[in-house]
Amino acid sequence: MSSTDDIQAALTRLAREESGRVLALLARRFRNLDLADEAVQDALATAARRWPVDGIPINPPAWLFTVARNRAIDRLRRDTTARRRTLAAAPDLIQHDDAIAPSTSDPSIADTMILEHDEHPGADDQLRLMLLCCHPALDRDAQVALTLRLVGGLTTTEIAAGLLVQEATLAQRIVRAKRKIRDAGIPLTIPADLNERVDVVLSVLYLIFNEGYLSRATDTIVRIDLVDEAIRLTRALADILDDQPEVLGLLALERFHRARSATRIDGAGDLILLEDQDRTRWDRHEIAEAGAILLRAIRQLQPGPYQLQAVIARYHASARTAADTDWPAIAAAYHQLHAMTGSPVVRLNHAVAVAMADGPHAGLAALELVDGLDHYHLYHASRGELLHRAGRHDEATEAFSTAIALTANDAERRHLTRRRDASRRAQG
């Protein structure tokens, strides 16, 4: 007999690792996302109720699939009966469409076989579901919420806590997104322009990662670590897409960051700069694994922005001390990254790396090329830093003041205020 803890762990695994796949399979079979979602939620609730009594089934995913599929069929039968009654009573109220009918071939046997024997069961279905959740016709917040909910198998409560939003707000977001999917006819298909659509999925996953990474800075204790969830989903995407290099690039990038996350914040909740972090507390095992993943990506010789960002993270992670950092290499990588993305933020980072490699004057010259970041606090913070190092303290004080006015994050504001005061003192 399994212990309560074992059963809890198996239930969590079922929701996180398996429910997305089962949902993807059912959504396509029944051509109805809502129906599939409800059926899977129902089946998960049944598992939570039955497993402590009956024990954990031998093949949990197959169990989940069968129970959820039966639920969906029951629902359809009930709906069909209700429709038939209404049709008999008031035929003009019913629209005639066949979308509600399940696919004609019986899905049960074939799908259970797939779940049991295929190494990547339903990989295409899972990809379809991810692409659907990250469809460009949905707004960013909806993409994030849907991905965590439907692909990641998290509950609305867990996601709301992770994203630091009200549960009602998040639930509303999901309902609205599902309604748009249904009413606007957003399809569960793998499109011809797959790369473009995968790029959207990657940006959503990276956003989820960053949400988690930044909220680790807050005092709030969140039950769900979005950093781990984003990494899990990125790894799943890498499996589905057969180690596509940019997906591996993002996975490596996320893991390099996770390796350093424990040293980003001090006991008082203040931000610790990379150069001041205790490098002995970086997770060496995590860094080694991230490095291996990055190598697997780079060997495919199809460079991309995520791989380059991972390369930069690797230079930082492999420097034993801040002074050992290979800044010229990092500056070169940022230069390449800018050529790929044209992003002014990348150009800003390039200027900072140039300053570290060749001094503040060279950095300030590189900063002259940055355009359109007047409202970005890190632009003014970096400029303040370089001006301070160049001995132009009055200008530095002014730049830090602008940065302080633009930031919304408390830890960052405290840090910037300390820097401004240092410049002001140096001004004499």
Place this chain on the structure above:
Amino acid sequence: MEYMILLYSDESFEMPAPDTAEFGEFMGEWMAYNQKLIDGGHWVAGASLQPTATATTVTKTFGGAPSVTDGPYVETKEQLGGYYLISAKDLDEAIALAKQVPIPAGSFEVRPVAFRPDAA
């Protein structure tokens, strides 16, 4: 499904004068696009509108008498200049068709049709 594609673009853009070579090219692109919709079984309806200078807005309020004012409903940088009503299998197909509308710069709003009394 059926989708409405509302075409918004800068109406101050000048159309080439008839009897020039540019005009032939300009019209040719539109004819080709329309033909493509027809051949693909997507065509339901479509029209281009006179500029917003010809627009009149009728506004009704609860309990009040309808008012009639000169001009379009909203003054925007890009103006509603025409529409297509198309049939497509899903939003992705509708978006792909909207991307091919031969207007070089503008915004095309794609909306599913909820109900059309004269639908086949």
